[in-house]
Amino acid sequence: MTSPAADQRLRDLAILRRVRDRMDREYAHPLDVEALALGANMSAGHLSRRFKAAYGESPYSYLMTRRIERAMALLRGTDLSVTAVCFAVGCSSLGTFSTRFTELVGVPPSAYREQAVRIESAGLPSCVAKQVTRPVRNREAPLARPHLT
Numbered sequence: 001m002t003s004p005a006a007d008q009r010l011r012d013l014a015i016l017r018r019v020r021d022r023m024d025r026e027y028a029h030p031l032d033v034e035a036l037a038l039g040a041n042m043s044a045g046h047l048s049r050r051f052k053a054a055y056g057e058s059p060y061s062y063l064m065t066r067r068i069e070r071a072m073a074l075l076r077g078t079d080l081s082v083t084a085v086c087f088a089v090g091c092s093s094l095g096t097f098s099t100r101f102t103e104l105v106g107v108p109p110s111a112y113r114e115q116a117v118r119i120e121s122a123g124l125p126s127c128v129a130k131q132v133t134r135p136v137r138n139r140e141a142p143l144a145r146p147h148l149t
Contacts, residue, residue: 028090076116
């Protein structure tokens with residue numbers, strides 16, 4: 001028999017999975033912690049604390065990572081401008097999008113597109129290219145080293 005605390009934890013995890021699934025599905029829509037919390041019948045603060053405890057990052061950080069992943073796919077697979085990609089993935093500020101993209105990927109969106117074209121032209125299979133170009137969470141992208149010639 002499980003304890004009431006364990007039962008509550010399982011219920012909370014189920015709710016948090018639904019919140020995370022909603023962010024995965026609706027990443028291009030305007031989402032904020034208050035809207036997500038309302039859908040989960042929690043306060044915004046409680047949702048943020050529980051989400052971070054369960055997944056190791058805040059709901060905002062998780063959502064931005066999903067948006068950047070989708071942006072990377074658009075930059076690789078379409079001719080959309082960086083601004084169009086920014087709005088297509090649900091970001092409303094090009095500056096915030098570019099900053100977060102650079103933090104996660106290690107290069108600005110336009111430089112990423114150039115790299116993706118070079119990787120694609122190198123003939124790497126798409127599954128390998130996707131792994132190589134995957135964003136790094138929690139600002140772990142290595143700093144670009146200056147090229148000395």
